[in-house]
Amino acid sequence: MENQNKPEKVSRRSFLQAGTVAAAGIFIVPRHVLGGKGYVAPSDKLNIAAIGAGGKGMYNLTQAYNNGSDNIVVLCDVDDRQAKEARQKWPKARYHKDYRLMLEKENKSIDAVIVSTPDHMHFPIAMAAMQAGKHVYVEKPLTHDIYEARMLTEAAKKYKVVTQMGNQGSSGDDTRNIETWIQQGLIGDVHTVHTWTNRPVWPQGVPTPKDKMPVPQGVDWDLWLGTAPFREYHEAYMPFRWRGWWDFGTGALGDMGCHIMDVPFRALKLGYPEAVECSVGAVYADFFKEADFSESCPPSSVIYLKFPARGTMPAVDFSWSDGGILPKRPIELKPDEKMGDQDGGMIFEGTKGKLTAGMWGRKPTLLPTSKMQEVTLPAAAKPMVEGGPEGHQQQWVKACKKGHGAYTSSPFEEAGPLTETILMGNLAVRSYNFRQPNADGKGYSYPGRKQLLWDGKNMKISNFDTANQFVKREYRQGWSLPG
Known part of the structure; x- marks a missing residue:
């Protein structure tokens, strides 16, 4: 996961160097400790993209963002009117209309994708995001067709990403x-x-x-x-x-x-x-x-x-x-x-x-x-x-940070x-x-x-x-x- 403004990557060499320093008796204190209680280091934040930024999409974004516990880095919507509020709330987030170009151009800057589009576009977007290795949260119903639902169920096992459908109950x-x-x-x-x-x-x-x-x-x-x-x-x-x-x-x-x-x-x-x-x-x-x-x-x-x-x-x-x-x-x-x-x-x-x-x-x-x-x-x-139905999106966010196998209430x-x-x-x-x-x-x-x-x-x-x-x-x- 990366900082919203400046991606941080740890190379194998720097990781080994850190281990050598620790072995010599010099301990590196994690940044979240230095930052005090409640501080979340930028490297510990999930970088989230939203496809469908208005209406229910805006609600999902707000719950996932959780007052800054994580990053909203990319917004995507075919309707500028619907995306207006989200773009004002997260002005640093890059904006796209076509999710295919978004996934292509922003692949390295995002960890997870929230899909809040009309039903007929749930499957192609979710599948493309999973194939790109992104964790996905998809509004209900999971898909428009029976066949599509079966394919996403199988894809969740194949791509080993964290998934959640938006039936918060x-x-x-x-x-x-x-x-x-x-x-x-x-x-x-x-x-x-x-x-x-x-x-x-x-x-x-x-x-x-x-x-x-x-x-x-x-x-x-x-x-x-x-x-x-x-x-x-x-x-x-x-x-x-x-x-x-x-x-x-x-x-x-x-x-x-x-x-x-x-x-x-x-x-x-x-x-x-x-x-x-x-x-x-x-x-x-x-x-x-x-x-x-x-x-x-x-x-x-x-x-x-x-x-x-x-x-x-x-x-x-x-x-x-x-x-x-x-x-x-x-x-x-x-x-x-x-x-x-x-x-x-x-x-x-x-x-x-x-x-x-x-x-x-x-x-x-x-x-x-x-x-x-x-x-x-x-x-x-x-x-x-935690939070019951209102904690549904945050449950997914926290599971994404833990990785494949972490529990969510409504995995695919x-x-x-x-x-x-x-x-x-x-x-x-x-x-x-x-x-x-x-x-x-x-x-x-x-x-x-x-x-x-x-x-x-x-x-x-x-x-x-x-x-x-x-x-x-x-x-x-x-x-x-x-x-």
Whole structure:
């Protein structure tokens, strides 16, 4: 790692000379000791680059920077408007628009990269950074496609860098508590899980814009599109509304699934699902005919996943709902007691009871709620993270300094399989809405509206080949799949 202003490199000769001096009885006091309590030597700081510097990127940068405990040396964003605040806060950081040129020119000056771009660019950027030997922090969901998630999982093992996905709830105390309570059998064998969110809070189930708009000054629209198919610029896509468009985002499930589904995924040691099905909220237009807004994620959906038995753990029926759709309230919950929180929640059903919680597993509660005073709750088996969810980025920074093998809450080895499972839900949604002309030329049929059987090892739907187009997308001409 290097000083932000003047890189410091220790040659083999100087290292050996230092050892000789020590052997002679002359001891060199580390600079952090000379600097006093709280002083961090420049050589002990991580040099961080950010690709995507506005919005969530700005938050990630601030948490990683930690009031100067580490260096923000490079900023990269295709939108000067989004990067303005970060450039003002870190004026010495060099600025780029194209991450490829950034990695080429700044390779020797950075140790780690934070990726906070739209979903469709997570994989190519993260993979390029890992191939350059950089530690990576990638916002959730880890990738846009199932195939990409599998590739990043394997790349984390290959390149031996420290990784973290930005689902900060994985660093929360409640996540660790629920994992322990479930695995120690407080509610018996869990066979059913319900999860949900209040998202989307952005437009979904909307028609594709037909008009053209001028590209704003400071925006490189071609670079923003990146791997996605070309389309004309429109304010309907950026800076934040991209989440509701399949070419760029992964909808409500991709946005919130990594926060909410992560908790049961860990607690129940879930792997690949074996089947998925769904139902999707429809949009009507043109005199009550179902509209074909296939480029936009639906306004609401319900997804059902089936997981096989795992060791002594039984098979699990797992549901997800978004767009304001909630599961039925547990009978043990009193009429005035809250189910989850404003962002969403989860319910575990076991052979000996039930447990409910909000997003990130917030405020886990045994049902009926009176049990919370009757039962001795075991302490979390895993150590708590300093700062909880707010310490997620700093946990990664500190792990980067220790090197490969240092613990992070959501390394790609775990975040990858979780992301694959979440994206399986989107595969079902897109297959459900996939329509084809009938043989007689009259109207359309929806062959994807059935249960899809998933071969997780081979990343393939075995009973509806059309759905496999959503496992791995084709990149726009001029963009190649790294790895």
